[in-house]
Amino acid sequence: MNDLAAHEVLVALSTAPDEATARRLARQLVEESLAACVNLLNAAQSIYRWQGQVEEAAECVMLIKTTQAAWPRLKERLLQLHPYEVPELLALNVGDGHAPYLAWVLDNVKETDR
Numbered sequence: 480m481n482d483l484a485a486h487e488v489l490v491a492l493s494t495a496p497d498e499a500t501a502r503r504l505a506r507q508l509v510e511e512s513l514a515a516c517v518n519l520l521n522a523a524q525s526i527y528r529w530q531g532q533v534e535e536a537a538e539c540v541m542l543i544k545t546t547q548a549a550w551p552r553l554k555e556r557l558l559q560l561h562p563y564e565v566p567e568l569l570a571l572n573v574g575d576g577h578a579p580y581l582a583w584v585l586d587n588v589k590e591t592d593r
Contacts, residue, residue: 488573488584489550491543493557493566494525501539504560508543513553515587518542546588 491514495501498521505517520540527534545553550570557568573581 485573485575485581487547488576488581489545489547490571490573491541491545491550491553492569492571493541493543493561494523494538495541496536496538496562498539500562501541504557505541505543507560508545508553508557511556512587512589513549513556514543514545515584516544544584544588546585546590548590549588 493504495504498519501519501521505514505519508514508517518541520542523538523540525534525536525538527536543553554568554570558566
């Protein structure tokens with residue numbers, strides 16, 4: 480695997496209001512082959528501004544491993560499924576990584592709709 484493969488992998492970040500919702504979203508993305516893996520980091524505390532007020536909430540963070548090619552479909556699907564009015568969804572490019580893991584991500588995310 481060359482360095483170019485690392486640039487094909489993305490880590491997307493999102494949050495959900497609770498672990499059950501995050502688990503449901505993660506399972507759907509993996510079952511649809513839009514993500515190779517989703518890590519759930521429960522009990523995150525978020526402080527944010529919403530509609531002019533500073534809010535605090537417990538959330539579950541999702542670390543979603545996907546590919547550049549699958550990103551548009553993943554984004555569309557997560558926004559369809561997500562309960563928030565404005566869900567957090569950020570994509571971070573992977574600059575480098577463990578080659579066998581990167582290959583595994585690429586092998587487990589479908590490139591196009593079947």
